[in-house]
Amino acid sequence: MSGLWLIWCKLGATEQYYPVLHSAFWIEHRLWGDAPMGYHLVNIFLHATSACLLILILRRLAVSGAWLAGALFALHPVCVESVAWISEQKNTLSTMFYLLAAIAYLNFDERRQWRSYAISSALFVMALLSKSMTATLPAALLVVFWWRRGQLSWRRDALPLIPWFSLGATVGLFTGWVERTVLGAEGAEFVFSPVDRILIAGRATWFYLVKLLWPSDLMFVYPRWRVEASVWWQFLFPLGVVALTVLLWKVRAWSRGPLACWLLFVIALFPILGFMNVYAFQYSFVADHWQYLASLGIFAIAAVGWTNLGKSLPVSGRMRRWQTIRPISTAAGLGVFGLLSWQSCHAYHDIETFYRTILERNPSCLMAEYNLGMFLNDRGRTQEAIACYAQALRIRPDFIPALNNLGAVLEASDRIPEAVAYYERALLLNPNNSVIHYNLGNIWLNVPGRLSDAGEQYEDAVRLKPDFAEAHSNLGTVLLNMPGRVNDAIAQYEWALRLKPDDPACHFNLAAALLKSPGRTAEAVTHLEAGLLRQPGNDTARRILADIREAKQ
Secondary structure, X not given: OHHHHHHXXXXXXXXXXXHHHHHHHHHHHHHHOOOHHHHHHHHHHHHHHHHHHHHHHHHHOOOOOHHHHHHHHHHOHXXXXXXXXXXXXXXHHHHHHHHHHHHHHHHHHHHOOHHHHHHHHHHHHHHXXXXXXXXXXXXXXXXXXXXXXXXXXXXXXXXXXXXXXXXXXXXXXXXXXXXXXXXXXXXXXXOOXXXXXXXXXXXXXXXXXXXXXXXXXXXXXXXXXXXXXXXXXXXXXXXHHHHHHHHHHHHHHOOXXXXXXXXXXXXXXXXXXXXXXXXXXXXXXXXXXXXXXXXHHHHHHHHHHHHHOOOOOOOOHHHHHHHHHHHHHHHHHHHHHHHHHHHHHHHHOOHHHHHHHHHHXXXXXXXXXXXXXXXXXXOOOHXXXXXXXXXXXXXXOOOHHHHHHHXXXXXXXXXXXXXXXXXXXXXXXXXXXXXXXXXXXXHHHOOOOOHHHHHHHHHHXXXXXXXXXXXXXXXXXXXXXXXXOHHHHHHHHHHHHHHOOOOHHHHHHHHHHHHOOOOOHHHHHHHHHHHHHHOOOOHHHHHHHHHHHHHHO
């Protein structure tokens, strides 16, 4: 149960603070461990449930073509990323809660029963704690009420949703703060002027709409386009968004539906349109899974348009033929979407296939090249990993994680001069990276005559990160091998032990230093015993302890 406590109560225990999502993962892991099939089945179930809930909502609102909208959502290839990628259970889970909250709130709107309001509010909180993009629900509900009634009432429509707006804004701002401070969504890659952000938002909006209408060349990571306010045509995207919105506003007397669905689409996209920093923006400004929820509005209007196509025309032979052909055309279109989705699922078969598929479609994808390198290195495919890291650095020469990892792989391959060169290059770019100081110290620690250089690197590492237990321990090793520095070594080992009290290596290292300090053998024995409790198979420590006991007899 300690895992659940950490999920709910410790910020940073999970990548994002989505405790409902990670509680679901916690339960699933206890049911089937690391076997991926269970997680995939849950995602498929959640996705299918959301498709059914969408049909329910549209039928309740008397929207024609409800079943077609649900089928489009269920089968559209853009949704594959959210369903096939286990990590995106936050999409499938939060969308289910989002739609359940919407249904419960529609009950409240019709009957004004506070029990329905309480249920819908609880479901809204569950959605927010699964993924914060669902904070847009109250704005979406106002759009639905305007579409139904033609106007909004402050007392009836807006006032009950004020707590939802406040809660959604709070969660959204908190998520933005986590993106910046915990995930690292700040720095040069995230510096955009207000005009730049408008250009990103306009282009992203059209990108998502086009992918829904024509889902070709889908990929997990799209190329990150250059945002340049000096390039005139980039302004056409936000101007196009404004123009389409104005046009739909103009035709509202004929039908409010197109504007309502367009607003639902844009509102749901708003959190990831570039007005706030998202960690993944360093790789791309768009991703298919970001429009999973937003796609509902477009699927709804597409279904309405297709279902009502030709109904206003007079009955004729051609019209009767169309009524006969339309079900066949609909089935064929859904079949094509289903086939495309099936083909897209193959990219998620395994990690290597996943990253190689991205690189086939987007050869300049830094994230895929770097992550593939880590995967290959973990599998012992060192030369392939080196090639991936080198390619990542060709894509972005100042990418410090690739410099560090390439240095580590070369070091493990005994290519020490090359490893040192990459570590030093990384430190030139970022002198305050404690891990690279530590890694470079590890190299010098094993090179004769470079003990003081190793000590300098470890000192920099612990200065930059005082809770770096391994750096404290290795600094202790350096000091222990220097004349007259035994007490300093003991101090470093004790510091490492305070940070990692259950690490047997810390106990053994401290015992070794204490044995070199006169009169501290008893303390050394205590730590040898403590280390052996945690690592009974350490024959060296057991032999030293036996020698000490034998010498006392």
